[in-house]
Amino acid sequence: MKKPIILTVDDDAQVLAAITRDLRQEFRKDYRILSVNSGPEALATLTELRARADEPLALVLADQRMPEVEGVEVLTRARELFPEAKRVLLTAYADTTAAIKAINSAQLDYYLLKPWDPPEQLLYPTLHDLLNSWQASYRPAFAGLRLIGFQWSPLSHELKDFLSGYMVGYQWLDYEKDAEAKVLLEANGFKADDLPVVICPDSKAVARPDKLDLARHLGLLVDAQQELYDVVVVGAGPAGLAAAVYGASEGLKTLIIERQTPGGQAGSSSRIENYLGFPTGLSGAELAHRAWTQATRLGAEFMAPQEVVSMCIQDGYKVLTLTDNKEIKARAVVLTTGVSYRTLNAPGLDRLSGAGVYYGAARTEARSCSQQPVYVIGGGNSAGQAAMYLSTYASQVFIVIRGDSLTASMSAYLIEQIAQTPNITILPRTQVREACGQYALEAVVIQQEGHEPEKHPARALFIFIGAKPSTEWVCDLAICDPKGYLLTGRDLVADPRYKQAWKKDREPYLLETCVPGMFAAGDGRAGAMARVASAVGEGSMAIKFVHQYLDE
Structure with a gap:
């Protein structure tokens, strides 16, 4: 695997030379620095990099004021082609308003004011944070632990969720789609009935692993060290x-x-x-x-x-x-x-849990929803954040809520972002009545208040409702209220009960x-x-x- 790429674009030759010099001085050991001097050239470079599987893009820095194509447009295109890449806008003080707006419109990760001198204080700390964050979530084409399984296996989903939760880098191989999965399975003496299988970096392979055993192998602490x-x-x-x-x-x-x-x-x-x-x-x-x-x-x-x-x-x-x-x-x-999250009571949901129906887990399963419709149930911030994240991958995201709007339960900044995202649709006064599919979710039956139920195709259903x-x-030791929440402090002595x-x-x-x-x-x-x-x-x-x- 070649070094990850940092791409910078600026039409001012002096500024481009300066940012390229500073980037190479600090990051050339671990990253390859590419620089281009126009917006159109940057768009062409992004398209070319997308066609190469072995050159990941880690970071894009684009100047805002450029002829033909502005920096925000370059960063928006970068988000479409490389959703995980970090995006930074270079801007003058007079353009800070445009930069702040771009945080929502282009899902900007940061904006930097020019000049950034000294870079040790005004440039490097920010870029190190962004690149560390990218490294934490980036999955190389091949490195470290591998997980082989069926896309619609609840146990495979649990293991993916577990590994992602501890930010363990792993390669997911779908047995039904990836030829390499069958080769690896046979090489380790396993069959399809043994899936999911984890192959650790030290080549140890485990079929249907217990999470506790997997944690031990990954070096997580599973036993207390003190008396x-x-x-x-x-x-x-x-x-x-x-x-x-x-x-x-x-x-x-x-x-x-x-x-x-x-x-x-x-x-x-x-x-x-x-x-x-x-x-x-x-x-x-x-x-x-x-x-x-x-x-x-x-x-x-x-x-x-x-x-x-x-x-x-x-x-x-x-x-x-x-x-x-x-x-x-x-x-x-x-x-x-x-x-x-509270479980939703509707036909098919329990049966398809982990096989297209998920409680939370939007980050874990988002990639498998590429160019397919998905549904999100819930009107809180978690649901809104999931919808925004899924919109990067899915063809259409439908937010299903019982109320008239999101204003009563979701933060204003999220509502604004959702309104500006063309492939997110809010379905008010609507409920999911059924999840359909034999082995995996294929469709959902939804019903809007005052209308007949309708069946629609769905790749996944993400549920973010209520709290238990x-x-x-x-509860047999401590006092809880009728809903199960722990009572503390003055609540204990103020109530005669x-x-x-x-x-x-x-x-x-x-x-x-x-x-x-x-x-x-x-x-x-x-x-x-x-x-x-x-x-x-x-x-x-x-x-x-x-x-x-x-x-x-």
């Missing part, structure tokens, strides 16, 4: 990751346990654009991976995929039992178990459950705000109360 922890965080969504970062950074022996992949519901978001400090947005998986890396660098242990199935109190210590019956002891616990707290395993459950002389801390030393943060807590920033805030606050509890 006693100061704090155990259950759940690695934004709240749990924040708690792990602050707990480890403040010297607490910290363990975080996640049953699936880091990020929780936020981790499945294809693009989060309203999180503080990221003006052009980032994916939920990127945010989770950065936080996970930060927590482990500071000393937190990260166990996954492991699930806590019960907890009891022994002499003041919290004893957590895992699915494999192993026990972990902690002085304090922070529950950040979050919520999961993942607290069933702890729960007041007797609190046994200590002091009032419970703000995020403390009815069990002293057991705290709840994030979406699984009653009264929490379903936002990434608030979850991060609660996770970090929980560690402050852990300190107060441990100092008693």
